[in-house]
Amino acid sequence: MKRTLAISTILLAGPLLAEDTRQLDAHEHGVGELNIAIDGTTLAMELHAPGADIVGFEYKAKSEEDRKAIDSGVATLARPLELFVFPAAAECNVTQASAALESEDDHHDHDHGHDHEHHDEHAEHEEHAEETTHSEFHAEYNLNCSDPSAISEITFAYFEAFPNARELEIQIASASGAQSFEVTREQPTLDLRGMF
């Protein structure tokens, strides 16, 4: 019985994870995602980063030390201008910043309006979530930049702050359309000349 349950969990977890994949793209350790949208002088950013990247683990905090690490990670994430360095000429200020740790299960409930049937599957999934849990840090920022056209590049001090992060997949949406980029630890700058 236990075995069939395990199999059915895997089968059920498959589509669930796949659904998530679309939203978060693959949860791959070392690879975070950053969406940047710009409208006029307002810049909105949302960051999704695997727990492994930010604090080095993804299980539920077990010790005081773990909790401290998470708090410090969240605190660091709440200071976007220290992670994403904009050219001084753009004069960017943070108008709003929030960061939080969300376990995978949390945002299922949160983001999906699953019907009842779905919830049942979900509950089963949760039973086994302990071993396979993934946690993600989410952060959202709003910036105000007096001169967005001066944003010729963004330097990612993010990789210095979080030694486990390897890569950020970036999507930028502006009035001129959307584009995707990749920034890596080895090449921690994003060239945006002519973008805004």
Added chain:
Amino acid sequence: MLLGESGSGKSTLLSLICGTILANTGTVSVAGTDLATLPGGARDRFRAECVGMIFQQFNLLTFGTVVDNILLPLRFAPERRKRVSDPTIKAAALCKALGLSEDLIRAKAANLSVGQQQRVAVARALIGRPPIVVADEPTSSLDATSQTAFLDLLFDQVQSHGTTLLMVSHDPRLAERFDRVIRMEDIAMTERQAC
């Protein structure tokens, strides 16, 4: 003058003098310089500076103009180049002195007759007044009448430029025109005796 039958080693001797080949034994001394003591590049430079060369035939770069051919050695011999104030004018003067018409100077070398080519070769050997002019059977490709006329011009110019002429030939009739005549057999004899 160096007199000898074909295959007697005249051309090899010229190559030794010009420093394009080195002697296995003995020394080759040209204008007081022991060629064996010079490194390869310096021997090439020495040849450019001190030796004006006239071959039996096919002297010229056929795709170049007459003046290009005459000026070519100056490109490798800065000292010779210094002795000529205006190379193009000097080249024209040499051509004139050698009985080549003025407008020929811009012609392609390929369009010249053999006799004209040999005279251009003389001009090229003499420009910048090198101490030695080496001529390897320069008349063998010419007919008898042209030979005499060519030699007259050659001697005139060599004399007026104050240059030593070392000519190689198999024709003993030419010997009377030279100050010194050495026969290849004699050299070969000496060599054999030495062995």
Added chain:
Amino acid sequence: MLILRLAIASLFARALTVGMTTLAIALSVALFLGVEKIRTGAKASFADTISGTDLIVGARSGSVQLLLYSVFRIGNATNNVTWESYQDIAARPDVEWIVPISLGDSHRQFRVMGTSVAFFDHYKYRQGRDLAVAEGAIMSDLFDAVIGADVAKTLNYSINDPIIVAHGIASFKEHDDQPFRISGILEKTGTPVDRTVIVSMEAIEAIHVDWQGGGRIPGQSTPVEQIRQMDLTPKAVTAALVGVESPLQTFSLQRAINNYPEEPLLAVLPGVALQELWAIVGVAETALLAVSGMVVVTALIGMMATMFSALNERRREMAIFRAMGARPNMILSMLVLEAALTATFGALLGLSLLYLGLVIAQPIIDSAYGLWLPIEFPSTRELAVFLGVVVAGAIVSLVPALRAYRLSLADGMLPKT
């Protein structure tokens, strides 16, 4: 200077063989740059096809697939989006505008697209240019059709001509009972719109009144007048183009659509989907580029072979240089210089061939593939290719040049010919 002049003169003296070599290099360079040109032209053309649309929404599939069938009319949708879901999305406050697209019918070799009049307001191409009507007007009646420039040109259609819309692509079962009329012809855009017949969403419904499951319901033929009275609200759309109120909402709207609980939907950012497409096409692109690169290498090896075979005839020439006091090094550099010159001539000729070819082929490629290749000053990339060919030519020539070096050392003034 003298040496350069002599090198050029020497090349001209061997005009035939050098000419052949130059031509081979020229053709290879033209091919290489041509491939490059088509590659970048195709990219630019694709990128120019859609602008101003923030999201493309369709049934859940792959983002590249959705982009291809909705915008480029390549391939088909596996599923449609229900009209209810479409209405739900349209009603969201962060949606500024939404345009439905319904595909699946065709007219001769051209696709028929059902859409709303808003399509003409919101579909933009080539950095925000609007569609313009060259003749007539956009559809105002149920049976009006607006056709792209290529459709009009190929089928020789003019305003008010009747047009028959077939169900299914490449199907012979034509909806011959619905008399459509051409109300407008669009100006050429260089996008798939040129090859599209545009009708209203209601018209698509009207076509299918008497049809079920791909076949005509036997004995049924609803008169046109009766169709006009019917409720022609669409049941489904193939895809929808969406504009957001503010770019700031792009990602949240995308997420909301992707997590839409009632129906599996997919929203993609057109620019990002295009980049994904490039990543896929990149492999073929690289292969094509590699092949044409090999052609350049072949031409250069041809030059090397020609130089080798000419060495024997040129021993006399080298002997003269040696007698004049030229070092063997000079012989070597002269041959390399010659090769570099040949490669330069070749590359220059190749570049001219490319431009000549472009001038001739530009309109042909445009009408056949809808691909507009711009004629402009060589890009830095093309100049880099140019320089690369010259340098590669010089490097390749080192092999025969080194042999010439050794020959001239051995020969001195006395070539053994």
